[in-house]
Amino acid sequence: MxxxxxxxxxSALDGVLFDGMTILAGGFGLCGxxxxxxxxxxxxxxxxxxxxxxxxxxxxxxxxxxxxxxQVKKMISSYVGENKTFEAQFLAGELELEFNPQGTLAERCRxxxxxxxxxxxxxxxxxxxxxxxxxxxxxxxxYLMERGLTGDLAIVKAWKGxxxxxxxxxxxxxxxxxxxxxxxxxxxxxxEELVEPGQLDPDxxxxxSIYTHRIFEGKDFEKRIEFRTVSDG
Amino acid sequence: MAWTRDExxxxxxxxxxxxxxxxxxxxxxxxxxxxxxxGMDVNFQSENGMLGMGPFxxxxxxxxxxxxxxxxxxxxxxxxxxxxxxxxxxxxRGGHINMSILGxxxxxxxxxxxxxxxxxxxxxxxxxxxxxxxxxxxxxxxMDHNAKDGTAKLLKECNLPLTGAGVVDDIITELGVFRIxxxxxxxxxxxxxxxxxxxxxxSEATIVTQ
Numbered sequence: 001m002x003x004x005x006x007x008x009x010x011s012a013l014d015g016v017l018f019d020g021m022t023i024l025a026g027g028f029g030l031c032g033x034x035x036x037x038x039x040x041x042x043x044x045x046x047x048x049x050x051x052x053x054x055x056x057x058x059x060x061x062x063x064x065x066x067x068x069x070x071q072v073k074k075m076i077s078s079y080v081g082e083n084k085t086f087e088a089q090f091l092a093g094e095l096e097l098e099f100n101p102q103g104t105l106a107e108r109c110r111x112x113x114x115x116x117x118x119x120x121x122x123x124x125x126x127x128x129x130x131x132x133x134x135x136x137x138x139x140x141x142x143y144l145m146e147r148g149l150t151g152d153l154a155i156v157k158a159w160k161g162x163x164x165x166x167x168x169x170x171x172x173x174x175x176x177x178x179x180x181x182x183x184x185x186x187x188x189x190x191x192e193e194l195v196e197p198g199q200l201d202p203d204x205x206x207x208x209s210i211y212t213h214r215i216f217e218g219k220d221f222e223k224r225i226e227f228r229t230v231s232d233g
Numbered sequence: 234m235a236w237t238r239d240e241x242x243x244x245x246x247x248x249x250x251x252x253x254x255x256x257x258x259x260x261x262x263x264x265x266x267x268x269x270x271x272g273m274d275v276n277f278q279s280e281n282g283m284l285g286m287g288p289f290x291x292x293x294x295x296x297x298x299x300x301x302x303x304x305x306x307x308x309x310x311x312x313x314x315x316x317x318x319x320x321x322x323x324x325x326r327g328g329h330i331n332m333s334i335l336g337x338x339x340x341x342x343x344x345x346x347x348x349x350x351x352x353x354x355x356x357x358x359x360x361x362x363x364x365x366x367x368x369x370x371x372x373x374x375x376m377d378h379n380a381k382d383g384t385a386k387l388l389k390e391c392n393l394p395l396t397g398a399g400v401v402d403d404i405i406t407e408l409g410v411f412r413i414x415x416x417x418x419x420x421x422x423x424x425x426x427x428x429x430x431x432x433x434x435x436s437e438a439t440i441v442t443q
Contacts, residue, residue: 028281028318029304031297054318081357091355099356102280103322103364110319121326122367126345126398129363159298171315172282173298178317206317223297229305231289 002163004209005194006216009040012188016153017046020073024109024151024180025053025063030226032173033062034157036190036218041155042069052076052109052149054102054176056086061224067095076149078102082226101129104146106179111148113182113211118147154184158207161191162198165212166205174206181211188214192221235378235407236424243268245334245375245405249275256280256325256365258335259303262375265334276312278330280361282321285313302361325361326368333369335362337376337404339391342438344401344413346374347393359396366397378406378435387411387418387436408432417441 006012023041027033038057041049042065049072056075057064066072067085074096080086089095100108101123111119120143124130134145156177159170167189169177181187189207194217236244238261246268249255256278257263266286269275277286279301286301287308294308301307324330339347346366349359366372380386387404404411409423409432417439420432433440 029300031281031300031304077358079358079360087355099358101359101363102318102361103326103368106318106322107326123326123364125367127363127395129359169315169317171296171298171309172279172300174315174317175282176318179319225295225297225306226300226304227306228295229289229307230292230295232291 002165004165004212004215005163006214008216009036009190009218010043012190012214012216013037013040013044016186016188017041017044018152019046020048021046021152022050022052024149024154024184025051026154026156026175026177026180027062028054028172028175030058030062030224032157032169032175032177033057034155034190035062035222037155037188038063038065042066042071045071047071048073050074050076052105052151052180054078054105056080056083058083058226059085061222070094074098076100076105078105099129105149106176108146108149109176109179109183112150113179116148118145120145150183150185151180152185154180154187156181156187156189158189158191160193160195160200161189161212161215162195162200163215164197165189165209165215166197166200167191167207167212168200168204169206178207181207186213187211190216190218193217234424234426237407240424241375241405241407244410245373246270248373248403249273249332251275253331254278254284254329256330256333256369258333258362258365260336262334262336263303265375278321278324279307280321280325280365282316282318283313285310287313322361322364325364328368328370330369332371332373333365334373334375335365337374337386339386339388339393340374340376340401340404341388341391342413342417344399345391346372346396346401347391349396350394352394362396366400371402372400374401374404376404376406378408385435385437387438389438408435414441419443
């Protein structure tokens with residue numbers, strides 16, 4: 001058995017959690033969230049977490065579970081609607097919030113994972129997001145400097161992975177999982193199906209094994225749907 | 234008669250061109266997809282990581298791994314492709330998306346756009362809106378001409394926090410089609426029976442006629 005393979009979320013996170021740490025959590029809404037690791041982090045009792053995640057889950061699922069237990073000190077997100085717990089704690093001053101434009105958050109992770117400490121973007125120029133940030137003109141256009149982002153830990157959800165750590169995502173569940181995986185000092189991946197090396201097409205790997213430090217197969221994914229929207233036809 | 238919401242969406246769809254890659258905002262802009270002229274091939278991008286978005290699924294097609302940027306379940310098409318969020322916003326920020334159609338709280342005559350926060354209210358966040366308006370080639374706003382209380386949304390200057398400065402190209406409301414240009418907001422087209430005076434009465438921005 002590969003040294004990267006663990007039996008479950010609890011063992012895969014053993015020794016990597018500490019109070020005050022920064023966690024990068026993949027997912028968009030509830031799609032592609034590392035649901036088993038979120039539960040294991042809740043059960044570990046680790047606190048004062050800074051969590052970078054596009055969203056904050058809903059009240060009773062996803063990262064909302066860590067808000068309920070007040071384990072989160074700060075969120076770095078682009079959109080935090082649909083969560084009453086979040087709203088209550090934020091309005092009471094109990095939770096810090098740093099809004100990042102969605103593309104800036106994604107690029108901060110991509111850059112952080114690629115060893116790029118900062119980059120310039122047009123996004124947010126002339127808005128509240130630009131306050132206190134350096135701007136620079138290139139070819140007559142003003143750009144804003146944003147910092148690359150890394151975390152102590154990236155928690156990632158994927159569809160299939162091999163025991164070497166090569167990973168494949170499924171449909172729109174890829175989202176922030178791939179860039180965040182590259183930006184964690186430790187990256188732990190939970191997959192729906194763990195296979196042997198050679199069973200995944202090497203041309204079709206979305207996340208090469210070098211980024212995956214630990215991997216486990218999760219059982220009984222809930223994969224909750226936030227807004228089930230259907231047509232008649 | 235001012236346009237109905239469906240007529241506004243249908244009018245917005247006329248701005249699309251064959252082969253365009255388009256990102257539609259949440260709310261009324263999403264419905265523009267229902268009014269694509271027959272024979273026109275338009276590729277819809279969803280910023281959570283998909284090109285070639287299909288319609289809502291039937292009950293047994295629902296897939297929790299397949300949602301749009303509004304977190305609603307959707308379907309794929311034969312041309313669909315999936316990618317991660319960094320790649321998705323590279324398309325958006327790199328100027329590869331032809332057009333974005335978005336809603337607005339306020340638009341100023343210099344093209345400033347406010348559509349993400351109202352001070353004093355719980356702020357949900359900008360999501361991908363700041364990236365879209367900064368990076369997409371052409372930004373079309375689809376909105377009610379006035380707020381629910383009747384106040385003007387087409388202004389000389391926005392007083393709500395901006396989503397982007399000088400980013401709007403065109404505005405479609407129930408009263409007509411407008412373009413940000415030299416000296417103010419230029420009337421491109423009026424809904425049937427709507428007069429320039431009515432537009433001026435319902436706007437604070439400088440309204441310019443042809």
